[in-house]
Amino acid sequence: MALTGLEIYKLLPKTNCKKCGFPTCLAFAMALAAKKVSLDKCPDVSEETKQILAEAAEPPIRTVLIGEKYKIGGEIVLFRHEKTFYNPCLLGVLIKDTFDETTIEERINEFYTLEFDRVGQKHKTELLAIKLEQQNNAEKIKYILSKIKEDTLVGIFSNNISLLEEVLKIKKFHLIGICEDIKDLEKYVSLAKHYSVPLVVGSEDLDKTISIIENIVKQHNFRELIINVAVKNYSQVTEYLTQIRRLALKKNLRSLGYPTIIIIESDDEIENLSFATLGVLKYASIVIVNTTRQDIHLSLVTMRLNIYTDPQKPTTVEPKLYQIGGTPSEKSPLLVTTNFSLTYYSVEPEIINSKIPSWLLIVDTDGLSVLTAWAAEKFTAEKVVEAINKENILEKVKNKRLIIPGYVAVMSGKLNELLPDWEIIVGPREASGIPKFLKTLCQ
Ligand code: SF4
Numbered sequence: 318m319a320l321t322g323l324e325i326y327k328l329l330p331k332t333n334c335k336k337c338g339f340p341t342c343l344a345f346a347m348a349l350a351a352k353k354v355s356l357d358k359c360p361d362v363s364e365e366t367k368q369i370l371a372e373a374a375e376p377p378i379r380t381v382l383i384g385e386k387y388k389i390g391g392e393i394v395l396f397r398h399e400k401t402f403y404n405p406c407l408l409g410v411l412i413k414d415t416f417d418e419t420t421i422e423e424r425i426n427e428f429y430t431l432e433f434d435r436v437g438q439k440h441k442t443e444l445l446a447i448k449l450e451q452q453n454n455a456e457k458i459k460y461i462l463s464k465i466k467e468d469t470l471v472g473i474f475s476n477n478i479s480l481l482e483e484v485l486k487i488k489k490f491h492l493i494g495i496c497e498d499i500k501d502l503e504k505y506v507s508l509a510k511h512y513s514v515p516l517v518v519g520s521e522d523l524d525k526t527i528s529i530i531e532n533i534v535k536q537h538n539f540r541e542l543i544i545n546v547a548v549k550n551y552s553q554v555t556e557y558l559t560q561i562r563r564l565a566l567k568k569n570l571r572s573l574g575y576p577t578i579i580i581i582e583s584d585d586e587i588e589n590l591s592f593a594t595l596g597v598l599k600y601a602s603i604v605i606v607n608t609t610r611q612d613i614h615l616s617l618v619t620m621r622l623n624i625y626t627d628p629q630k631p632t633t634v635e636p637k638l639y640q641i642g643g644t645p646s647e648k649s650p651l652l653v654t655t656n657f658s659l660t661y662y663s664v665e666p667e668i669i670n671s672k673i674p675s676w677l678l679i680v681d682t683d684g685l686s687v688l689t690a691w692a693a694e695k696f697t698a699e700k701v702v703e704a705i706n707k708e709n710i711l712e713k714v715k716n717k718r719l720i721i722p723g724y725v726a727v728m729s730g731k732l733n734e735l736l737p738d739w740e741i742i743v744g745p746r747e748a749s750g751i752p753k754f755l756k757t758l759c760q
Contacts, residue, residue: 320373322350328366329359336360377566378574381515381541381602383407384470384491387443389543389602390576395566397627405625406597408617409444409472409605411582414457425464427609433618436658437634440618444491446580446605449475449484462488472605474517474580478504485512492517494578495545502529506537517578519545521553523560527572534572543602546579551595554579558599576602586610593617597624631684632658638708641665643674647715650675650755652744653701654722655682655690660748667751673759676714680704687722698731705736720744720758 326346337358339345348354349370356362356370380391380403388404410428412421431442447461465471472492475481478501481493485508493509494517509516518533519526526544533539548557558577565574579596581589581604589606590613596604597620606613626632636656654664656679668675680700682690690696701721711717717739721728723746732741745754 320350320370322347325349325370328362328369330361330363332361334361372571376574377569377571378562378576379540379542380404381543381576383444383515383603387470392566392600395562397624401627401629402625404602405621406601407444407470407603408442408593408614408621409446409603410442410609411446411448411580411605411607412461413448413582414451414454414461418457418460421461422464424609425461429466431609431611431614433615435619435622436632436662438632438658440622442614442618444470444472444603444605446472446474448580448582449473449477449480452477452480455483458484459487472517476501478508481505482508490514492543494518494543495547502532503537506533506539509541510537510539515541515543517543517545519547521547521549523557530572530575540575542575544573544575544577546577546596546601551591554592554595555599558596558601562600578603578605580605582607586613589613590616594620597621600624633684634658634661634679636679636681636704638710638713639665639677639679641668641675641677642672645674645676645714647713649673649714649716650720650758651678651710651714651716651718652676652720652751653678653680653704655680655685655687655696657682657684657686657690660686663748664751667748668755671752671755673755675755676710678704678708678710687724691725691728696725696728698728698735701728701732702735718742720754722746723750 326343329342329346331342333341337345339348345354345359349356356367376391376393378390378392380388382388387407389407391403394400410424412424416424425445428442428445433440445465449458451457470491473481473484473490474494476495492515505516518529520529530542533542544561546554546557548554561573561577564570579592579601581592583589583592584607586608589608593604593606597617604617633656650673652664652675654660654677661679664677668677680696682695685693685695687696719732719739720742721732721744723744726743729741729743745751
């Protein structure tokens with residue numbers, strides 16, 4: 318939780334020596350609280366103060382890096398409407414060493430197909446989670462690893478520390494666990510530190526989880542932790558995830574201020590979907606399922622998008638000239654609209670439906686839809702002309718006919734003025750009217 322200027326002031330030397338460039342320690346503290354200056358400008362601040370301020374500046378749920386590009390945790394609010402969410406949960410597929418070789422190969426191959434296109438963006442299930450249950454099955458482990466592509470995000474889980482030590486010598490993993498027992502802590506933490514990977518810890522009992530985490534932080538000064546939601550029924554999952562999140566975000570309980578993982582091992586696919594849904598909805602940071610069914614993963618990816626897409630930041634497509642429905646000619650229709658991705662992905666399929674190859678000019682409106690962009694003066698006749706010039710449209714489209722969305726028919730007067738030798742045509746208001754409109758236009 319961020320400290321106030323006065324709280325920071327109490328930690329400073331209070332000598333008003335001015336070495337930081339501020340007339341007083343209080344002025345420096347106020348600037349620090351407003352993040353206008355960094356602490357290193359005061360040369361006399363103590364190590365203890367540095368640590369207190371560094372910890373205070375951290376989000377209540379720690380950000381943990383998985384691999385080189387995925388961050389989990391790092392959230393500062395309970396609900397998205399309070400500010401925003403930063404790091405969507407990761408989705409994963411479970412592989413166990415108790416599976417037969419055919420199942421392992423099929424599952425890993427299917428894992429690589431779990432990639433989905435949603436409004437122009439690629440979304441996928443990111444993580445393979447290998448769970449070791451057999452005591453000594455080196456051949457099976459090697460078989461699993463031989464099927465995994467080099468750049469795959471992989472976690473390895475075992476409560477057998479010796480086995481884990483051996484496997485980590487063979488391959489680099491991106492998270493390890495699960496440490497459920499305080500007596501094994503030291504070994505698990507040593508492994509996590511040695512390989513610089515996050516460690517999954519926790520037990521069914523929340524108090525025990527707290528004591529495991531406090532022990533790791535105090536005794537081993539290691540904080541790259543993920544809490545395992547090791548509970549078995551829906552109400553417990555809901556309760557466990559809710560308590561962790563509330564205690565971390567609302568009560569600032571640092572011992573629970575870590576990302577969470579839920580690993581679903583049920584063989585029942587509907588149970589997998591139900592538990593995973595609960596996990597995503599209650600903000601688990603990693604959700605692992607025991608299935609590669611495309612429809613289940615598509616549902617989870619879609620739900621994740623619903624929760625983590627910030628409505629204050631519209632999704633956009635690149636503003637440029639697109640060829641839609643085949644290769645348009647220099648006589649093909651030219652339509653114009655905004656770069657809000659939902660607008661683009663409403664218009665694009667309707668042009669394809671018309672079976673008339675067309676040009677679609679996308680104007681940069683900061684991701685606003687047609688009417689909103691027009692009202693905000695981001696979709697104006699001037700901006701359309703600017704886009705026409707920028708894309709050198711006349712090199713590709715010779716008929717000088719421009720179709721504008723019906724909702725901004727009012728723009729046609731100004732466009733006629735700015736493009737006097739063009740024909741400005743007002744198209745339909747809704748994208749669904751495009752096929753009939755284009756067919757009639759091109760008869
Ligand atoms: S350098 Fe440090 S001690 Fe000196 S005025 Fe600035 S904050 Fe105070």
